[in-house]
Amino acid sequence: MxxxxxxxxxxxxxSTLFNLLTGAEGGVGYGAKKEARTQVASVPDPRIDYFVQMxxxxxxxxxxxxxxxxxxxxxxxxxxxxxQVRPCDALILVLRAFAGPLGENNPxxxxxxxxxxxxxxxxxxxxxxxxxxxxxxxxxEDKNQEPALKKLTAALEEGKPAKTVxxxxxxxxxxxxxxxxxxxxxxxxxxxxxxxxxxxxxxQTELQEFCGNSRWPLxxxxxxxELEIASLPQxxxxxxxxEIGIAQPGIDLVAQAAYRSLDLxxxxxxxxxxxxxxxxxxxxxxxxxxxxxxxxxxRGFIRAEVYHYDDLREHKSIANLRQxxxxxxxxxxxxxxxxxxxxxxxxx
Numbered sequence: 001m002x003x004x005x006x007x008x009x010x011x012x013x014x015s016t017l018f019n020l021l022t023g024a025e026g027g028v029g030y031g032a033k034k035e036a037r038t039q040v041a042s043v044p045d046p047r048i049d050y051f052v053q054m055x056x057x058x059x060x061x062x063x064x065x066x067x068x069x070x071x072x073x074x075x076x077x078x079x080x081x082x083x084q085v086r087p088c089d090a091l092i093l094v095l096r097a098f099a100g101p102l103g104e105n106n107p108x109x110x111x112x113x114x115x116x117x118x119x120x121x122x123x124x125x126x127x128x129x130x131x132x133x134x135x136x137x138x139x140x141e142d143k144n145q146e147p148a149l150k151k152l153t154a155a156l157e158e159g160k161p162a163k164t165v166x167x168x169x170x171x172x173x174x175x176x177x178x179x180x181x182x183x184x185x186x187x188x189x190x191x192x193x194x195x196x197x198x199x200x201x202x203x204q205t206e207l208q209e210f211c212g213n214s215r216w217p218l219x220x221x222x223x224x225x226e227l228e229i230a231s232l233p234q235x236x237x238x239x240x241x242x243e244i245g246i247a248q249p250g251i252d253l254v255a256q257a258a259y260r261s262l263d264l265x266x267x268x269x270x271x272x273x274x275x276x277x278x279x280x281x282x283x284x285x286x287x288x289x290x291x292x293x294x295x296x297x298x299r300g301f302i303r304a305e306v307y308h309y310d311d312l313r314e315h316k317s318i319a320n321l322r323q324x325x326x327x328x329x330x331x332x333x334x335x336x337x338x339x340x341x342x343x344x345x346x347x348x
Contacts, residue, residue, distance in 0.1 A: 001040070002279060003066040004187075004258055005085030008094030009110050013191040016223040017094055018069035020230060021251050036084045037069040043255045043277075047309050047339060051268065051275040054312075061276035063266050065255060067092075082121045086179040090258050091118075091186045097201055097220070098193030107190055107207050115161065118181040123156035125178060144174040156182075185261035187254060190220045217257035221250040265338035268309070269293070280336060287332035290344045300348035304330045309339040 008014040015037075018024060022039040043063040052060055070085055085091065093114050095107040130149050148171035155165045161182035167175070188211050192201060211218040226249060229240050241249065259265070259279075266277045267289060278292050286306075291298030307318070311326045321327040336342070 005088035012096040059274040063277040097190040286334040300346035302345040305343040
């Protein structure tokens with residue numbers, strides 16, 4: 001399961017975004033939150049909806065993301081709050097792109113400050129690890145660790161994020177256990193005021209250029225407005241979103257951006273018993289994808305029956321897919337595509 005840590009400065013709307021993404025109720029505001037909140041959310045996927053309509057399964061299992069709403073520096077705990085996000089796969093940096101009680105917004109300034117916090121937290125971690133290595137009477141089993149740490153700390157001292165440090169394959173392997181924050185895939189969320197949604201806002205161009213240069217996906221949403229819409233009956237949400245020009249809800253945009261940042265895709269298993277989305281990395285083979293379901297299926301892999309969601313939508317039925325030659329048998333080295341529907345033949 002993909003895990004994402006939500007990080008932001010006071011008043012940026014971290015808790016509002018968390019509540020929107022997870023369907024959590026309530027939440028605490030600026031300066032009050034001391035502990036992290038964690039909750040799992042289903043990822044909306046129109047492909048799942050289509051399969052459910054076609055197969056009418058007993059069980060539906062969409063892809064899921066675990067979100068963690070972190071107490072920020074305002075909690076008085078300094079950078080220790082970032083330790084709670086180190087195990088996360090990706091970071092979501094929330095920026096205040098609206099004016100309010102805290103004054104005028106400065107999203108690029110906030111992004112620089114948050115990036116600096118990540119780099120400084122990584123530097124402190126790397127320095128402590130170097131100190132422990134120096135004090136240890138036993139030499140480390142990995143001879144690459146100390147030189148890799150020295151190269152890393154030198155870059156971090158200059159304010160460079162860990163992802164920009166050029167490491168050899170052996171050096172990168174030696175640092176794997178550190179879970180460096182400034183090396184993690186990152187999604188930036190600009191939290192807009194309702195009256196600015198769909199319009200240009202202060203520092204928008206600068207923020208877009210900053211994120212583009214950093215290769216960080218940028219999602220622009222109005223979390224408070226979408227949270228209010230999410231409280232409406234299901235049948236009223238779509239028309240309301242369309243009326244105010246929101247083509248996709250915030251959770252869709254954030255989930256898609258998080259998946260792209262980690263190069264993740266989904267394949268599906270479908271039938272009357274269950275429709276389920278399976279999350280894998282792009283480039284995964286059919287045999288390894290089968291292992292996501294069960295190791296025995298991968299071990300005894302024979303063939304995979306494969307067709308694609310897009311083809312099913314176009315041809316309306318599996319019988320028509322067979323007739324069109326779009327229902328295929330693939331071997332263990334087949335590279336799974338996003339949207340593939342798969343059934344594995346195996347023998348153990």
